[in-house]
Amino acid sequence: xxxxMTNIIKKFFEGTDNQLCILKGINLSIGAGEFVxxxxxxGSGKSTLMNILGALDRPTDGEYLLNSKNIADMSDAQLxxxxxxxxxxxxxxxxxxxxxxxxGNVELPMLYAGTKAANRKNHAKHLLEMVDMAxxxxxxxxxxxxxxxxxxxxxxxMANNPDILLADEPTGALDSATGRMIVDIFHKLHKQQGKxxxxxxxxxxxxxxxxxxxxxxxxxxxxxxx
Amino acid sequence: xxLWENIQLALEGLRANKMRSLLxxxxxxxxxxxxxxxxxxxxxxxxxxxxxxxxxGANNVQVTLHPRGGLDFTVGFGGAPxxxxxxxLMTGEMVNRFYTAHHHSIAALALTRPVGSGWAANGEDxxxxxxxxxxxxxxxxxxxxxxxxxxIGEGDGLYAVISHHLAQELFPQSDPLGQKIRIDIGENxxxxxxxxxxxxxxxxxxxxxxxxxxxxxxDLYIPISAAGMMAEDGQGFQSFVVMAExxxxxxxxxxxxxxxxxxxxxxxxxxxxxxxxMATILGVTETMMxxxxxxxxxxxxxxxxxxxxxxxxxxLVSVTERTREIGTRKALGATNAAIRLQFVAEAVIICAIxxxxxxxxxxxxGYAGSLFLxxxxxxxxxxxxxxxxxxxxxGLFFGYYPANxxxxxxxxxxxxxx
Numbered sequence: 022x023x024x025x026m027t028n029i030i031k032k033f034f035e036g037t038d039n040q041l042c043i044l045k046g047i048n049l050s051i052g053a054g055e056f057v058x059x060x061x062x063x064g065s066g067k068s069t070l071m072n073i074l075g076a077l078d079r080p081t082d083g084e085y086l087l088n089s090k091n092i093a094d095m096s097d098a099q100l101x102x103x104x105x106x107x108x109x110x111x112x113x114x115x116x117x118x119x120x121x122x123x124x125g126n127v128e129l130p131m132l133y134a135g136t137k138a139a140n141r142k143n144h145a146k147h148l149l150e151m152v153d154m155a156x157x158x159x160x161x162x163x164x165x166x167x168x169x170x171x172x173x174x175x176x177x178x179m180a181n182n183p184d185i186l187l188a189d190e191p192t193g194a195l196d197s198a199t200g201r202m203i204v205d206i207f208h209k210l211h212k213q214q215g216k217x218x219x220x221x222x223x224x225x226x227x228x229x230x231x232x233x234x235x236x237x238x239x240x241x242x243x244x245x246x247x
Numbered sequence: 248x249x250l251w252e253n254i255q256l257a258l259e260g261l262r263a264n265k266m267r268s269l270l271x272x273x274x275x276x277x278x279x280x281x282x283x284x285x286x287x288x289x290x291x292x293x294x295x296x297x298x299x300x301x302x303x304g305a306n307n308v309q310v311t312l313h314p315r316g317g318l319d320f321t322v323g324f325g326g327a328p329x330x331x332x333x334x335x336l337m338t339g340e341m342v343n344r345f346y347t348a349h350h351h352s353i354a355a356l357a358l359t360r361p362v363g364s365g366w367a368a369n370g371e372d373x374x375x376x377x378x379x380x381x382x383x384x385x386x387x388x389x390x391x392x393x394x395x396x397x398x399i400g401e402g403d404g405l406y407a408v409i410s411h412h413l414a415q416e417l418f419p420q421s422d423p424l425g426q427k428i429r430i431d432i433g434e435n436x437x438x439x440x441x442x443x444x445x446x447x448x449x450x451x452x453x454x455x456x457x458x459x460x461x462x463x464x465x466d467l468y469i470p471i472s473a474a475g476m477m478a479e480d481g482q483g484f485q486s487f488v489v490m491a492e493x494x495x496x497x498x499x500x501x502x503x504x505x506x507x508x509x510x511x512x513x514x515x516x517x518x519x520x521x522x523x524x525m526a527t528i529l530g531v532t533e534t535m536m537x538x539x540x541x542x543x544x545x546x547x548x549x550x551x552x553x554x555x556x557x558x559x560x561x562x563l564v565s566v567t568e569r570t571r572e573i574g575t576r577k578a579l580g581a582t583n584a585a586i587r588l589q590f591v592a593e594a595v596i597i598c599a600i601x602x603x604x605x606x607x608x609x610x611x612x613g614y615a616g617s618l619f620l621x622x623x624x625x626x627x628x629x630x631x632x633x634x635x636x637x638x639x640x641x642g643l644f645f646g647y648y649p650a651n652x653x654x655x656x657x658x659x660x661x662x663x664x665x
Contacts, residue, residue: 077578098582101581129576133585
């Protein structure tokens with residue numbers, strides 16, 4: 022198991038009158054090389070689960086083993102390193118750095134990993150080729166279409182060759198044809214490179230294409246279909 | 248490694264917001280420029296003043312009445328020193344005895360008796376003049392340059408030496424030598440024959456823009472004996488200047504002067520006699536000028552601090568604007584330290600570039616200012632590095648708080664930021 026969550030609880034405003042319990046004891050295991058989708062209504066706790074999965078946040082209680090290491094015990098710097106090397110994020114709104122070129126954006130995770138400049142550049146070019154964006158390498162985000170931006174974002178997520186890709190509504194801001202193309206890239210990465218992919222979506226058709234669908238409801242896992 | 252990337256990143260950011268960057272830098276530019284210009288002009292001024300004082304003579308020793316009770320000759324806040332009375336003054340007889348006793352060490356001994364400010368007139372043309380009685384040695388001690396005729400000599404009668412400036416004013420058409428001028432001081436009127444014209448160069452400070460009244464330019468010299476008749480305040484001397492022979496040990500000479508006069512003033516409750524070598528006066532002047540320069544530069548440095556506050560302000564705005572970017576960077580693995588470094592580097596680079604422009608501005612202003620002092624100089628390299636270093640330190644100091652704020656952002660909150 023690459024991901025093993027045991028009784029994960031996440032509370033906000035703990036100890037105040039406004040206390041919210043968003044995740045109420047999640048038990049979830051994801052094997053290496055699996056392509057899993059997580060679906061659920063807004064407010065079901067998808068985003069919170071995604072943040073914990075992506076080591077952006079720590080659970081209030083419970084155990085989260087990522088590659089057999091407990092995330093809950095890690096320092097901020099260790100979490101940064103996990104995000105940098107083991108997880109690749111793809112966001113709904115792309116989140117490219119506006120002032121940097123496509124190439125610069127793809128280089129960014131390698132920069133934080135301490136890769137040498139020349140290697141960084143070569144590898145970033147290679148990654149852009151992989152998503153058919155090589156000819157756009159020196160364009161800035163505002164010169165790219167939505168689909169192009171998301172392809173750059175996927176190339177960036179792959180920069181440090183992470184074990185896991187976490188995609189939060191990656192097609193949410195795209196038209197269906199472009200969305201289709203983006204999901205195809207995920208399928209390709211899954212099949213050809215054996216990436217573990219967690220796709221968070223409310224699009225049931227896209228979810229149906231994945232190996233396993235986990236349905237979240239009110240902070241609990243309401244069902245799993247394979 | 249990350250530092251170089253951050254420098255490039257910061258430069259990109261500055262290019263993207265040219266106007267804002269320039270305005271942010273403006274405070275730093277002005278601050279750095281002011282510091283460098285002031286230090287440059289201060290240095291030039293010190294050079295001019297000390298050069299002029301030195302031209303008067305490094306071997307000169309001023310012998311002067313000195314109030315008892317520890318008052319320094321650079322009397323500042325303690326109020327004016329007590330004015331010497333007639334009985335306190337050094338008499339001509341004392342000076343004569345001193346000269347006789349030490350004539351082998353003395354190259355020249357300048358006596359002066361200021362008579363006061365009056366009118367020097369040739370018929371209808373009159374000009375303000377400062378009438379000073381002098382002896383013949385005054386010329387040598389004070390480096391007076393005679394352009395025509397001769398200086399006051401021993402035993403001269405009612406003769407006067409006037410400045411070239413005054414000569415042009417009173418005798419625009421004719422040769423002043425041998426002509427009579429009328430000197431009016433208060434109720435007294437006397438006629439003096441002009442025997443010489445001098446060009447006073449020492450102690451003239453053109454930048455003070457005093458025109459006709461420039462120090463030395465309206466001094467009118469008459470024999471000290473004649474001055475004694477015109478002045479009402481008696482026959483003594485408050486001070487005189489002696490020029491030591493070359494090769495005489497100045498410190499030893501000063502001790503001899505004190506040894507000579509101390510017994511004469513042993514019973515005077517208010518005054519004693521002090522001997523100040525020119526070198527000491529020069530040293531004190533240099534120290535004072537340096538202190539003033541530093542004080543003014545520190546004040547200019549405050550404007551650099553104000554510029555730093557401007558940088559901090561813009562950095563805080565920038566952090567808010569780029570909250571989402573910061574969140575993204577954190578999601579991609581940037582540590583808090585990496586984010587902090589990015590923003591600190593940006594602030595330091597703004598200040599370094601502003602500082603560099605400021606250095607150029609300071610050099611130009613300083614050069615222009617020192618040109619005005621007729622002593623064009625460039626700032627010392629050390630002050631350029633100090634000013635640049637200080638500007639960058641300002642960036643570090645004022646950039647740290649916004650950078651730390653950026654570093655401490657919660658990545659989830661930051662990613663959600665609109």
